[in-house]
Amino acid sequence: DAGITQSPRHKVTETGTPVTLRCHQTENHRYMYWYRQDPGHGLRLIHYSYGVKDTDKGEVSDGYSVSRSKTEDFLLTLESATSSQTSVYFCAITAAGLNTEAFFGQGTRLTVV
Amino acid sequence: TQLLEQSPQFLSIQEGENLTVYCNSSSVFSSLQWYRQEPGEGPVLLVTVVTGGEVKKLKRLTFQFGDARKDSSLHITAAQTGDTGLYLCAGARFGNEKLTFGTGTRLTIIP
Numbered sequence: 001d002a003g004i005t006q007s008p009r010h011k012v013t014e015t016g017t018p019v020t021l022r023c024h025q026t027e028n029h030r031y032m033y034w035y036r037q038d039p040g041h042g043l044r045l046i047h048y049s050y051g052v053k054d055t056d057k058g059e060v061s062d063g064y065s066v067s068r069s070k071t072e073d074f075l076l077t078l079e080s081a082t083s084s085q086t087s088v089y090f091c092a093i094t095a096a097g098l099n100t101e102a103f104f105g106q107g108t109r110l111t112v113v
Numbered sequence: 114t115q116l117l118e119q120s121p122q123f124l125s126i127q128e129g130e131n132l133t134v135y136c137n138s139s140s141v142f143s144s145l146q147w148y149r150q151e152p153g154e155g156p157v158l159l160v161t162v163v164t165g166g167e168v169k170k171l172k173r174l175t176f177q178f179g180d181a182r183k184d185s186s187l188h189i190t191a192a193q194t195g196d197t198g199l200y201l202c203a204g205a206r207f208g209n210e211k212l213t214f215g216t217g218t219r220l221t222i223i224p
Contacts, residue, residue: 033212042201043214090155102212104155
């Protein structure tokens with residue numbers, strides 16, 4: 001199994017509070033991605049990173065920010081959590097951006113109440 | 114509107130039957146991948162197709178990439194209960210490092 005871990009695995013938070021999810025990899029892969037998964041939508045890309053301090057927005061980036069200060073860590077922050085951000089969040093890594101296998105973490109189930 | 118639309122969204126069939134799942138887009142992709150996801154886990158790669166018209170077989174699963182590189186299909190022959198899961202297609206567009214996923218097909222095989 002690819003060395004990719006997400007933390008926390010589960011979190012319940014209140015509306016309006018900031019939340020940070022962490023993705024840690026031991027594969028030294030260049031690309032890292034944050035997705036959210038909701039019924040009927042598959043996986044939707046929030047943000048991705050193509051190197052240290054190099055990030056770009058995905059299709060559902062509003063309300064989220066990311067940071068990558070080291071190759072191995074990619075942080076996703078919800079600035080002020082809303083109920084619409086209740087979801088399962090997945091981190092993925094790829095060695096290169098195209099035609100290569102994406103390895104996923106086990107997901108973080110976030111509930112905003 | 115998502116870039117990759119999958120159909121059907123849900124499919125429930127008897128063990129031993131055949132089925133086909135579709136992944137369609139109006140955009141051209143450099144490659145398409147198919148993943149399967151079990152409950153509580155992240156998706157796991159089944160196959161990558163990179164050439165227009167390409168057909169790949171993985172035991173009872175047959176994957177095809179459309180000639181125009183805009184669509185793909187997954188055909189399962191003689192479905193088994195172990196095939197149950199969420200099937201996701203994913204694609205990367207030329208010159209774009211974003212890996213985009215489809216809407217998913219939730220497959221249930223009834224014993």
